[in-house]
Amino acid sequence: MVDRAPKPAPLSTQDTVRHRFVVCGDNPLALRLVDELIVRHDADVTVILPSRAQHQGPSLAALPGINLVEAPRLSVEAYARAGLAGATALALVSQDDAGNIDAALMAQEINPGIRIVLRMFNQKLATGVQALLTDCAVLSESAIAAPGFVAAALGEGTPTYLRIADRTLVVARRADVPPEDVVRGLAIVEPVNPAGDGDEADEPELLPKYDELADLVLADVPSAAPTATRHRRHKHPLRTMSVYVGRRLRAILAAVAGLLILATLLYQWIDKLGFLPALYVTILTTLGGANPDQTLSWPEQLLQTALVVLAVALIPVLTAAVVEATVRARLALASGGPVEPMRDHLVVVGLGNIGTRVISALHEAGMDVVAVDHRDQARGVQVAKDLGIPVIIGDATQEGVLRAAWVQTCRTLLVLTSDDVRNLETALLGRTVAGQLRVVMRLFDGDFATRIERAFGLASSRSVSYLAAPTFAAAMMGESVLDTIPVRRRVLLVAELPVGAGSPLEGQLTLDVNQPHETRLLAVRTGRGAQTLWSPHQGRRLVHTDRIVVVCTRGGLARLLARCTPTPESPHHLDALDLDQFPPTHAFRRPDADPPRV
Secondary structure (H helix, E strand, O other), rough: OOOOOOOOOOOOOOOOOOEEEEEOOOOOOHHHHHHHHHHHHHEEEEEOOOOOOOOOOHHOOOOHHHHHHHHOOHHHHHHHHHOOHHEEEEOOOOOHHHHHHHHHHHHHHHHOOEEEEOOOOOOOHHHHHHHHHOOEEEOHHHHHHHHHHHHHHHOOOOOEEEEEEEEEEEEEEEHHOOOHEEEEEEEOOOOOOOOOOOHHHHEEEOOOHHHHHEEEEEEEOOOOOOOOOOOOOOOOHHHHOOOOOOOHHHHHHHHHHHHHHHHHHHHHOOOOOHHHHHHHHHHHHHOOOOOOOOOOOOOHHHHHHHHHHHHHHHHHHHHHHHHHHHHHHHHHHHHHOOOOOOOEEEEEEOHHHHHHHHHHHHHHHOOOOEEEOOOOOOHHHHHHOOOOOOOEOOOOOHHHHHOOOOHHHHOEEEEEEOOOOEEEEEHHHHHHHHHOOOEEEEEHHHHHHHHHHHHHHOEEEEEEEHHHHHHHHHHHOOOOOEEEEEEEEEEEEEEEEEEEOOOOOOOOOOOHOOOHHHHEEEEEOOOOOOEEEEEEOOOEEOOOEEEEEEEEEEHHHHHHHHHHOOOOOHHHHHHHHHHHHHHEEEOOOOOOOOOOOO
């Protein structure tokens, strides 16, 4: 994924402080995070992993300038080999919450002043961990990425709400909001060159030079165009009964009813009876049996004989069909699957970390959801049951499982397992079953996702690690990403950064923060209580007590961080040093000491 505008050359090490980071893990998030730190932030990175030959080890080893430390488990010896004592920050990104906590406590004992970034799914536990550790940021990869999948599932026209600096804003189409409510232009998502030969028509243009060209904007909520609130459908007794009366049972019941009607009409014609008396005779003859009666005419005897023979054949078949339908219905109810036909709902395949977050978010939005996973012990199975979401345990690459989830009538199919091949197979099978179905897939490889979207016309693809890595990287730099704004398969970041004393940005105009295709200033927090200046005057100069709120690309955030950091030659840079390490002697003076007298 490349920006439309040419990227400026990265800042040299003479212009900013070079950081040293330690990353523990060998999963996709670790790979994306290390790439982000090396390429975007020009940092020295050491990775501790079990083996450089397994999982993401070969891909990590291929990154330029990386140091690898192989260790079967995190220990004091592994931290020493990685140089943790002199590192700026440590990232623990494995999927083991308890293991990450243990590793964080061990790291704090070795280097009490180190910044720790912890990956953790359990948000209740995260609050206690942050209070336990001195300088720690606890982030959830799935919580960061889930809004991107939800937005893709509901469609690009669905507004997304953000809480930024005590103000609620909405990401929406420019056509859906009044012009006076537009705060910032975000992207040009419509193709500017639909007849072109390259990939430019497929990629949105982020943060264009002129805000008025953007068709995706950030706007105020109060007067934004109202959107319909979707409420979950209540179960209807008649629809629920359809799970008991299956297709086969309906066919048998229809055949029996047709036979009874035909016999009634024949009795009505032969005996000159009314319809109800003829129906009475037909039912008793068919279901109750008949006694031989030689006084009846031959047409009556023939009809009576035929009804008795057919009843002997049909009643056991009808009984078997009823028993089978009842058993199937009880199994369906026990498994937690849909108990009635569904339409315009969302099917979520994969109930791992990201799938659990997505079904919870869709449920909170009032959407009808059906969840599917091949493991009954998956993390999200119990969550879905607690929320009252139907759950199907089965292999989604089998047509019967998707049909049981009513994928043929659903609004969107979300395939969120961690296996790219399985995700693609499920998505293509869903298209086969439901035709032009909207599909949102989880894919790690960006180039592969681009080719898949182009070749198969799938709606959208997302990478969890791609969406989450910038937030983890910013946390390692000591800064905060407030939110993310997915724009198709790319992402914009909303961040709040301090203007460092002696940094290149101190004393600059607010206008200088804006860089086309990289950074747009939203607000300035002045440090005077809770004062926030939205759309500040372009002639205002930034001071070191300011904090700027910006929306930026991944590369824009890295370069803005460098501009907010004091340079080594700045006198304010001494504030970051531990002056107590310099003894006040003539041979080695403290940098802030007065010059010796002559």
